[in-house]
Each structure stands twice: as C-alpha cells, then as structure tokens.
Amino acid sequence: MFRKVARSYLFRRLIKALVTVFVMASLTFFLIRLMPGGPVEAYIANLVTQYNVSHQSATQQAASLFSLDLDAPVYQQYLEYLGNLVRGDLGESLVSRGVPVSKIVLSYLPWTLFSIGSALIISFSVGVFLGMIMAYKRESKLDHVLTNLGSMVSAIPDYIMGILIVVWIGVQWELVDITAMRGSLSPGIQPGFNLTFIGDALYHASLPILTYVLGTIGVWMLTMRGSTESTLGEDYVTVAKARGLKERRIATAYVGRNAALPPFTQLSISIALVFGGSLLIEWLYVYEGLGYVLYNSIQQRDYPVMQGVFLIITTMVILANLLADLLYSRLDPRIRVGGRD
Amino acid sequence: MASVTGESRYRDSAVGRFLAGFASTLKLMARNKVGFAGFLVVVTIVLVTFVGPIFVPLDETVRVSQIYKTPSLSYPLGTDSEGKGVLSQIIHGGRPILTIGYLAAVISTTIAVTLGSLGAFVGGRVDTGFTWLADMVLTIPQLPLLAVLAGVLSLNNKFAVAGLIGALFWPTLMRATRAQVLSLKERDYVESARALDLGTPHIVFREIAPNMAGYIAINFTLAVTTSMYAVVGLTLLGLVPLSENNWGVMLNLAWTRGAVFSKDSIWYIMAPIAAIALHQFGLVAMNRSLTEVFDPRLRRGA
Numbered sequence: 001m002f003r004k005v006a007r008s009y010l011f012r013r014l015i016k017a018l019v020t021v022f023v024m025a026s027l028t029f030f031l032i033r034l035m036p037g038g039p040v041e042a043y044i045a046n047l048v049t050q051y052n053v054s055h056q057s058a059t060q061q062a063a064s065l066f067s068l069d070l071d072a073p074v075y076q077q078y079l080e081y082l083g084n085l086v087r088g089d090l091g092e093s094l095v096s097r098g099v100p101v102s103k104i105v106l107s108y109l110p111w112t113l114f115s116i117g118s119a120l121i122i123s124f125s126v127g128v129f130l131g132m133i134m135a136y137k138r139e140s141k142l143d144h145v146l147t148n149l150g151s152m153v154s155a156i157p158d159y160i161m162g163i164l165i166v167v168w169i170g171v172q173w174e175l176v177d178i179t180a181m182r183g184s185l186s187p188g189i190q191p192g193f194n195l196t197f198i199g200d201a202l203y204h205a206s207l208p209i210l211t212y213v214l215g216t217i218g219v220w221m222l223t224m225r226g227s228t229e230s231t232l233g234e235d236y237v238t239v240a241k242a243r244g245l246k247e248r249r250i251a252t253a254y255v256g257r258n259a260a261l262p263p264f265t266q267l268s269i270s271i272a273l274v275f276g277g278s279l280l281i282e283w284l285y286v287y288e289g290l291g292y293v294l295y296n297s298i299q300q301r302d303y304p305v306m307q308g309v310f311l312i313i314t315t316m317v318i319l320a321n322l323l324a325d326l327l328y329s330r331l332d333p334r335i336r337v338g339g340r341d
Numbered sequence: 342m343a344s345v346t347g348e349s350r351y352r353d354s355a356v357g358r359f360l361a362g363f364a365s366t367l368k369l370m371a372r373n374k375v376g377f378a379g380f381l382v383v384v385t386i387v388l389v390t391f392v393g394p395i396f397v398p399l400d401e402t403v404r405v406s407q408i409y410k411t412p413s414l415s416y417p418l419g420t421d422s423e424g425k426g427v428l429s430q431i432i433h434g435g436r437p438i439l440t441i442g443y444l445a446a447v448i449s450t451t452i453a454v455t456l457g458s459l460g461a462f463v464g465g466r467v468d469t470g471f472t473w474l475a476d477m478v479l480t481i482p483q484l485p486l487l488a489v490l491a492g493v494l495s496l497n498n499k500f501a502v503a504g505l506i507g508a509l510f511w512p513t514l515m516r517a518t519r520a521q522v523l524s525l526k527e528r529d530y531v532e533s534a535r536a537l538d539l540g541t542p543h544i545v546f547r548e549i550a551p552n553m554a555g556y557i558a559i560n561f562t563l564a565v566t567t568s569m570y571a572v573v574g575l576t577l578l579g580l581v582p583l584s585e586n587n588w589g590v591m592l593n594l595a596w597t598r599g600a601v602f603s604k605d606s607i608w609y610i611m612a613p614i615a616a617i618a619l620h621q622f623g624l625v626a627m628n629r630s631l632t633e634v635f636d637p638r639l640r641r642g643a
Binding site: 152268277 | 473476477479480481482483484485486488489490491492493513566570573574577578580592596601602603604607610611614617618621622625
C-alpha cells in the first residue's frame with residue numbers, strides 16, 4: 001500500500017514541488033541573511049551610522065523586522081526562518097513600519113492571479129482553436145497569414161509589446177486613456193459582486209491581459225497546428241470518418257482532444273514565463289499586482305517584502321505547474337497508468 | 342627555414358580551406374531567401390554596434406532648440422529630449438546588450454549540452470539528478486529571481502549579469518539535448534562505431550556531435566533571443582546599473598522621464614525597439630537557413 005502511494009505520479013510530483021519551494025526559500029534566506037554586506041548587515045550598519053543607535057539595539061531592531069534571532073547560530077536562524085514560513089510569518093515591511101509582509105502579499109496577489117489566470121485561459125483556448133483551423137485549412141491563405149502572425153508575435157518579447165501598446169494605442173492614436181487605466185481599480189470602487197466592480201476590474205486589467213495573450217498565443221497556435229496536422233493522419237481519425245461520424249464530432253472528440261495534448265505541455269513553461277514577465281508588465285501599466293510590489297520593494301530596498309513576494313510568486317508558479325501536470329494526467333491516461341515522467 | 346615555410350604554407354592552405362568552407366556555407370545559407378535576409382540583418386547589426394562606434398562619435402552636445410526633432414539629414418533618426426542625435430546612441434548602445442546576450446547564450450548552451458549529453462550517456466542517478474535540477478530551474482520565475490539578485494548583489498559587471506542569465510536559461514535545451522542523445526545513442530551507426538571499438542571520444546565527437554550541431558546552433562540563436570529579453574528587461578526596469586548608454590537604458594529613460602507620454606518622442610522610443618526587434622527577427626529568420634546548412638537531406642530536397 002505505502003509503496004504504491006510512494007510510486008504514484010501524484011506523490012512524486014508533490015515531492016518535487018515541495019523540494020523546489022524549499023530550495024527557493026533556502027536560497028533567499030542565504031542571499032538576504034548571509035551575503036556579506038547583505039541586507040541585514042547593511043540595515044544594522046545604516047542604523048548605527050545614521051541614527052547613532054548602539055550596535056546591540058540596531059541588531060535587535062533588525063532581528064524583529066526580519067523575524068530572525070540574529071544572535072543564534074546560523075543553522076538555528078535558518079530553522080526558525082523555515083518554521084516562520086510554514087506558519088505564514090514573512091516578517092514585517094521596512095518601509096511601511098509594522099505592516100506584516102503576508103498582509104501586503106495577500107492584498108496584491110488576487111490582482112496578479114486574476115489578470116494572469118484570465119489571460120492564460122483566453123490565450124490557450126483561442127490559440128488552440130486558431131491552430132486547429134490552421135491545420136484544417138493548411139496551405140490556404142488564412143493558414144499562411146496566421147502562421148506568420150503567430151511566429152511574429154512569439155518573437156516579440158511581451159514587454160516590448162507592452163511598450164508598443166502604450167506608445168501607439170495610448171499616446172499616438174489616443175484610443176485608450178492609459179493614465180486612467182493605471183492601478184487595479186478606479187478610486188471609490190468597492191470590491192463586491194456587482195457589475196460596476198467587475199467591469200472596472202476588467203477595464204484596469206484589460207491591457208495587461210492583452211499583452212499576456214499576445215505574448216503567449218503564438219506558441220499555442222503553432223504547436224496546435226503541428227499536432228493537429230499529425231493527428232489528422234492517424235488511423236483512428238480515418239476509421240472515425242469511415243464510420244460516418246459527423247465532421248464536428250471528429251474534430252472535437254477525436255482530433256481536438258488528442259492534438260491539444262502537446263500545446264498543453266507548453267502550459268507549465270508559459271505559466272513560469274508569464275508570472276515572471278508580470279514584473280515588467282505590471283510596472284509598465286502601473287497595474288498594482290505582485291510584480292508591481294516586487295519592483296517597488298527592490299527599488300526601496302525593502303528586503304522582507306522583496307523576499308516574501310518573491311517566495312509567493314515562486315510558490316504560485318510551482319502550484320500552477322502542479323495543477324497543470326495533474327490536469328494533464330487526467331487528459332492523457334497514459335501518464336497515470338505508466339507512472340513514469 | 343624549411344620548416345617555417347612549410348608551416349606557413351600549411352597555414353595558407355588551412356586559411357584557404359576555411360575560406361572555401363565559409364563560402365560554401367554562405368552559398369548554402371543563401372538558398373533560403375528569408376533565412377539569408379535574417380543572417381544579413383544580424384551580421385549588419387553586430388557589425389554596426391561593434392565597429393560603428395569607431396567611426397561615429399557619440400553625440401553628447403545638448404541642443405535646446407533641437408528637442409525631439411523628426412528625422413532629417415543631420416539627424417537620420419531624430420533627436421532626444423536634450424537634442425542629441427538618436428542614431429549615434431543606437432550605434433553606441435548595442436554593444437553592452439549584444440555582448441551580454443551572446444555571452445549568456447554561450448554559457449547556457451554550454452551548460453545545457455554538457456549536462457544533457459552527460460546525463461544521457463551516463464544514465465542512472467546522474468541522469469535523474471540533472472533532470473530534477475532542470476525541472477526545478479524551469480519552474481523558477483526567472484525574471485523575478487534575476488531582479489531580486491540584482492537588488493541584493495550590485496550587478497554592475499557585464500560578465501556577472503551574463504553568467505546569472507546563462508545559469509537560469511539552460512533547462513529547455515538541456516532536456517531536448519538529453520532526448521536527442523538518448524535517441525542517437527541507439528542508432529545503427531553508433532552501434533557499429535561501438536562494435537568497431539572506436540572509443541567514446543570518437544563516438545561523441547565524430548558520430549553524435551555532427552548530428553546535433555544543427556540543433557545546437559539553432560538553439561543557440563534562440564538562447565541569444567531569450568538572454569536579450571532578460572538583459573533588456575532588467576535594464577528597462579533600471580535594475581542593472583550598466584553605466585554606458587544602451588538600448589535598454591534608452592527605453593528606461595524614455596519611461597522614467599515621461600518621454601513616452603509625449604507624442605513627439607516617438608522616434609526616440611521606436612529607435613531602440615526597432616533595433617532590438619530587428620535583431621530578434623533576424624535571428625529567428627536565420628534559423629531557416631541554419632536548418633538547411635546542417636541538414637544535408639533538406640539540401641538535396643530543395
């Protein structure tokens with residue numbers, strides 16, 4: 001029984017995810033705490049020289065801010081740091097005094113999840129749909145246009161796309177009011193289940209979503225085109241046709257379902273890319289999500305926030321990957337049965 | 342004396358052979374028009390950014406009356422917020438970006454190919470370990486990690502930036518290389534080389550490597566594009582304090598000084614974007630030629 005669980009796909013995938021989170025948490029600890037002249041030392045030195053605080057009380061202040069016991073041996077500090085992480089204690093912000101990092105993270109996280117999540121769903125479904133059409137109408141004019149468009153948008157970095165959108169759509173042609181679209185909500189709008197709120201949230205997220213969609217859709221169009229083309233040559237499709245099944249049913253249940261597997265494996269890479277790219281995109285549009293907070297905390301040298309937000313972004317990416325993998329094992333039964341990666 | 346002339350003659354013929362090989366490669370590349378155009382674009386950009394600064398001085402005179410001028414004969418790409426010529430900034434601003442981009446690509450390709458082929462050859466625990474490492478690095482959001490590193494360490498050294506980027510962008514190619522080597526290992530000609538006892542170095546460098554060269558070359562160009570993406574992104578955010586003026590810094594200045602929101606600044610903003618985009622498109626297009634150069638089967642078919 002135990003061996004069966006230990007060898008199962010889910011279990012091994014879970015272990016992998018946990019190890020990755022653990023390694024990243026350790027890396028940030030050693031970067032921030034142990035780097036010679038690193039943030040903790042710099043903070044103490046700054047207090048001593050600038051505010052004439054004694055070294056001892058400066059160390060105490062730093063210890064409480066970073067939630068670390070700086071007198072303890074390093075391994076003990078490390079264990080305590082890990083223990084705090086497990087309890088969700090990420091320390092306190094240096095800039096906004098006394099505000100717990102976990103609170104900051106929680107208030108910005110939904111916006112990033114909302115914009116990235118809807119962008120990925122839109123871009124995956126539209127991309128896969130277009131890819132299928134391209135394969136069905138291959139060598140037609142539509143196919144050539146879409147193939148070229150797809151490879152072009154996938155060659156342009158997402159933030160360059162963002163700059164182009166701001167410069168052309170926002171400033172040169174004045175189609176949208178870029179400055180009014182900043183932030184995650186218009187002033188005075190309260191979160192709630194009503195049309196004004198949802199409409200306003202979509203309005204502010206629309207440009208980031210558009211940018212993420214343009215940045216990822218090309219890959220899915222092109223992989224779906226390729227995989228549909230090869231699926232169309234499979235025997236079971238010929239058999240389905242011979243059985244006289246309706247074209248639409250063949251396209252969805254036989255071709256589409258199988259052809260969508262290769263682009264689906266691209267999903268995990270795209271999740272990491274888009275989450276990472278959100279740092280730049282949110283900065284460009286001044287969209288107040290995690291990427292925006294991360295940028296500000298780096299600028300202000302607010303290390304506890306920086307560390308906390310980075311860890312949360314990493315954890316989110318790993319969780320999303322885990323979810324994508326589990327979904328994939330649902331879609332492709334071979335993975336579950338085979339039990340190998 | 343005799344040995345010296347003999348040696349120089351040998352070198353002549355080696356140079357000659359190299360030139361002949363180079364010419365035939367060019368001819369092969371020219372067979373694909375799009376690919377060759379891409380190749381020419383990349384070569385032009387690299388030449389202009391590395392050789393151009395010798396001939397074109399960086400325009401550093403402030404001209405208050407010439408702010409955000411549209412292109413003219415004296416300023417082929419217009420002027421910036423201080424009336425300096427944009428073209429000279431573009432010519433001078435490519436070197437740091439391209440250096441880091443290519444250097445990082447060399448680093449990540451080297452790591453990927455080494456770990457991938459080593460894992461596939463040795464197999465067992467080593468292979469499992471490398472694959473785990475690759476999977477792990479792949480799930481790290483790279484840009485935030487680079488940004489955090491830039492915030493903690495002071496990244497004002499080009500080589501450090503290139504090294505960090507290279508250390509993060511290898512997993513995709515590593516997994517692909519591993520799969521390639523695993524399948525090549527089982528091919529008949531590798532089996533026969535093994536049966537003939539030609540030794541591992543021979544098998545690796547004469548039988549397997551030539552079959553992967555094209556694949557690696559193409560992935561190298563893709564690695565250049567992803568590394569450029571990272572460097573420009575970090576400089577755009579102002580997190581890599583590269584002191585020289587470069588394309589990323591130009592974009593950063595346009596953003597932080599609010600030039601983006603002025604309609605007149607369009608030439609100043611579009612110039613670095615065009616330079617970066619042209620280089621990226623050139624590399625992607627060049628791949629079409631590279632596939633033909635490295636795959637003899639495609640050559641005859643064309």
